[in-house]
Amino acid sequence: MNDDELTPDPGPLPEPRGGPQEQISVLMELIGGLAGKVTALTRRVHALETADSEDEDGPSDQPAPWVVFTPPAAAEDREHALNGHTPEWTLENFVAWFNATYLGLPGSPAVPIPDCWHQHPGLAMEVATLAYSWRRANVGATANVRDAQYWHHTWRAGFATRLATWIHPHCTDGRHRPVGAPARLTRFAPAPATQDETSKTQSGKEEPT
Incomplete structure (x- = not known):
C-alpha cells in the first residue's frame, strides 16, 4: 500500500x-x-x-511467514522490552534455539554451539552477529526471504566451518578448556565491586555467635 x-x-x-x-x-x-x-x-x-509498527503490517517483532518454528525470545521483543534484559539474554536464547534447530549429521560441521561459547571472545562475537543477522532477516519489517536464505547458505555455513577454530576439541563435549584469547567480561556485565565496596560489605556482616 x-x-x-x-x-x-x-x-x-x-x-x-x-x-x-x-x-x-x-x-x-x-x-x-x-x-x-x-x-x-x-x-x-x-x-x-x-520502530513500533502497530498498523496493518503487524508488530515490529512478528516473525516472517517462512519462520516455521517460534523464534528465540529477544530483549528487543516488545513483550520483553521492559524486563531489563540485555543483548546477552538475546544471545543465550538464540544459542539454545540454534542448537535445537541446526543439529545435523554426526561428523558434519552442523554441530551445536558449545555451552562455553561466551568464554571464547572470538566465538562470542561470531555468535552475536549470527544471532542478530538471523533476526534481521527473519523478524519484523526487515525480514526478507532472500536474506533469510542467504543467511543459511552463507552466514550459518561459514560460521559452522569456523567454529572449530575458536574452541578446544573438548569444549564440544561439555569439558571447557581455555584456548586462544582469554575470557573477559562483556560490556553488559555488572561492574565488579571495588575494594572499598567489598570491605564495606564484609564489615557489615554479623559475627557468628
Whole structure:
C-alpha cells in the first residue's frame, strides 16, 4: 500500500461555481481530504521513527511467514522490552534455539554451539552477529526471504566451518578448556565491586555467635 492509497485523491481543484456558500463547501471538502492524508502520513512517519509498527503490517517483532518454528525470545521483543534484559539474554536464547534447530549429521560441521561459547571472545562475537543477522532477516519489517536464505547458505555455513577454530576439541563435549584469547567480561556485565565496596560489605556482616 502506498501513501496515495491511504486517502482518496481529492483530484484537481474544481472550477468555482454557484454562490460563495457552495464554493466554501467545496473548499472545505478538499481541505478535509488533505487533512486526512496528512494525518495518515504522520502516523506512518511516527511508526518508522519509533520502530513500533502497530498498523496493518503487524508488530515490529512478528516473525516472517517462512519462520516455521517460534523464534528465540529477544530483549528487543516488545513483550520483553521492559524486563531489563540485555543483548546477552538475546544471545543465550538464540544459542539454545540454534542448537535445537541446526543439529545435523554426526561428523558434519552442523554441530551445536558449545555451552562455553561466551568464554571464547572470538566465538562470542561470531555468535552475536549470527544471532542478530538471523533476526534481521527473519523478524519484523526487515525480514526478507532472500536474506533469510542467504543467511543459511552463507552466514550459518561459514560460521559452522569456523567454529572449530575458536574452541578446544573438548569444549564440544561439555569439558571447557581455555584456548586462544582469554575470557573477559562483556560490556553488559555488572561492574565488579571495588575494594572499598567489598570491605564495606564484609564489615557489615554479623559475627557468628
